[in-house]
Amino acid sequence: MPQIPEKIHELTVGQLSARSGAAVSALHFYEAKGLIGSRRTAGNQRRYGRDALRRVAFIRAAQRVGIPLATIREALSELPEERTPTREDWSRLSAAWRAELDDRIKQLGRLRDHLSDCIGCGCLSLETCVLSNPDDVFGARMAGSRLLPLRRPDQEETP
Ligand code: FES
Numbered sequence: 081m082p083q084i085p086e087k088i089h090e091l092t093v094g095q096l097s098a099r100s101g102a103a104v105s106a107l108h109f110y111e112a113k114g115l116i117g118s119r120r121t122a123g124n125q126r127r128y129g130r131d132a133l134r135r136v137a138f139i140r141a142a143q144r145v146g147i148p149l150a151t152i153r154e155a156l157s158e159l160p161e162e163r164t165p166t167r168e169d170w171s172r173l174s175a176a177w178r179a180e181l182d183d184r185i186k187q188l189g190r191l192r193d194h195l196s197d198c199i200g201c202g203c204l205s206l207e208t209c210v211l212s213n214p215d216d217v218f219g220a221r222m223a224g225s226r227l228l229p230l231r232r233p234d235q236e237e238t239p
Pocket residue numbers: 197198199201202203204205208209210211212
């Protein structure tokens with residue numbers, strides 16, 4: 081990983097990409113979503129403060145554990161003056177996200193266990209297939225195939 085000399089206070093998008101490991105397109109995306117910010121030079125080129133490195137590291141670490149970008153953005157925006165997250169911020173936020181992650185792992189475990197029932201089945205039934213309707217979201221409202229669009233007899237069936 082290339083080192084950026086301390087005397088350099090602003091980074092080009094290429095330097096930020098090389099140092100953080102995030103693709104340039106990802107950095108542009110983070111910026112478009114308000115997760116990182118830059119200033120423009122007279123030639124309309126982006127320049128990022130060195131703290132962008134830590135913000136990008138924070139974003140990527142959170143993404144790696146499956147935290148949605150919207151949640152990450154919310155967490156960053158709640159920091160005083162939207163400052164760069166400190167070690168303590170990461171520690172506090174990652175502890176809060178752990179419960180969310182535990183829930184997701186439990187849910188995935190349940191889906192994995194039911195997958196063996198589906199292998200070789202293919203019904204994708206809304207009544208009986210847990211993968212097709214993991215939370216039985218429609219079962220509480222109605223039974224059967226009422227979710228299928230109503231079709232007039234003269235309409236062709238689409239594949
Ligand atoms: S595909 Fe038939 S039970 Fe899941």
